[in-house]
Amino acid sequence: MIQGSIVALVTPMNSQGAVDFDSLARLIEFHIEQKTDALVAVGTTGESATLNEIEHCEVIKFVVDKVAGRIPVIAGTGSNSTSEAINLTQKAKDAGADACLIVTPYYNKPTQEGLFLHHKAIAEAVEIPQILYNVPGRTACDMLPETVGRLSKIPNIVGIKEATGDLSRVKKIRDLTSSEFAIYTGDDASSREFCLLGGNGTITVSGNVAPRFVHDMIMAAMAGDAETAAEIDKKLSALHRDLFIQANPIPVKFAVAEMGLMQTGTRLPLTWLSEEYEETVRAAMRQAGAI
Numbered sequence: 001m002i003q004g005s006i007v008a009l010v011t012p013m014n015s016q017g018a019v020d021f022d023s024l025a026r027l028i029e030f031h032i033e034q035k036t037d038a039l040v041a042v043g044t045t046g047e048s049a050t051l052n053e054i055e056h057c058e059v060i061k062f063v064v065d066k067v068a069g070r071i072p073v074i075a076g077t078g079s080n081s082t083s084e085a086i087n088l089t090q091k092a093k094d095a096g097a098d099a100c101l102i103v104t105p106y107y108n109k110p111t112q113e114g115l116f117l118h119h120k121a122i123a124e125a126v127e128i129p130q131i132l133y134n135v136p137g138r139t140a141c142d143m144l145p146e147t148v149g150r151l152s153k154i155p156n157i158v159g160i161k162e163a164t165g166d167l168s169r170v171k172k173i174r175d176l177t178s179s180e181f182a183i184y185t186g187d188d189a190s191s192r193e194f195c196l197l198g199g200n201g202t203i204t205v206s207g208n209v210a211p212r213f214v215h216d217m218i219m220a221a222m223a224g225d226a227e228t229a230a231e232i233d234k235k236l237s238a239l240h241r242d243l244f245i246q247a248n249p250i251p252v253k254f255a256v257a258e259m260g261l262m263q264t265g266t267r268l269p270l271t272w273l274s275e276e277y278e279e280t281v282r283a284a285m286r287q288a289g290a291i
Contacts, residue, residue, distance in 0.1 A: 001159075010249055074097065074100065075092035131184070133163070170198055209255045213288060
């Protein structure tokens with residue numbers, strides 16, 4: 001089981017919006033040095049919605065090759081089209097990814113049965129460990145714990161990123177799954193409490209900026225050391241909040257650029273962080289010891 005602080009990696013771009021592979025290579029080394037436990041390539045934070053299929057697969061392959069087995073690489077391969085998700089998942093497997101993170105279909109608003117059949121079809125088509133990704137704030141679609149329980153019976157569906165921020169779901173999902181099924185949070189603000197309740201880690205945005213502190217906090221929480229986890233998390237609290245002051249990944253890309261780790265590039269329809277929020281994000285970074 002992949003556990004701990006799993007960073008939803010930003011995709012560096014230049015001022016023209018082209019993927020900056022040199023900066024991506026530096027980011028990978030930075031995270032390995034800072035004890036990040038695993039990386040997600042081309043998730044929501046990696047701007048999966050604006051990369052075309054060729055770029056999407058190139059970034060996954062690049063991350064896998066540069067990591068070279070030192071930590072696990074999870075590829076974001078979800079789509080609101082089942083056939084497209086199968087295609088991306090197969091290509092991620094071919095690239096050598098350790099697992100795939102597959103978001104619930106966005107925009108189409110499927111039923112719970114539709115969600116079950118969608119993820120079942122991907123799992124049966126591609127023999128790679130697959131992590132469900134429930135983020136109704138982005139998708140307008142909420143995968144209920146009962147559906148997670150059904151899907152957990154499929155051998156290569158091995159976990160879920162539960163990004164509702166609803167802490168009661170840890171127990172609900174655990175009661176419907178086995179102890180081998182991983183339950184990750186996708187909500188940085190409640191990640192400490194989530195892991196103290198038995199979660200297996202976080203798929204984190206804050207970890208892009210303060211990876212060692214997020215790793216240490218999550219490890220303490222998973223070990224049941226509430227005092228240490230709370231002490232570390234206090235430094236991260238403003239970061240958890242202010243990295244969402246505009247739509248993710250706008251603030252986190254600004255923060256990573258402020259750290260000198262990448263250029264100031266994003267891709268429309270996303271824009272660079274509004275000037276009025278720059279000092280707010282910098283203050284959160286200072287509190288977290290990132291600058």
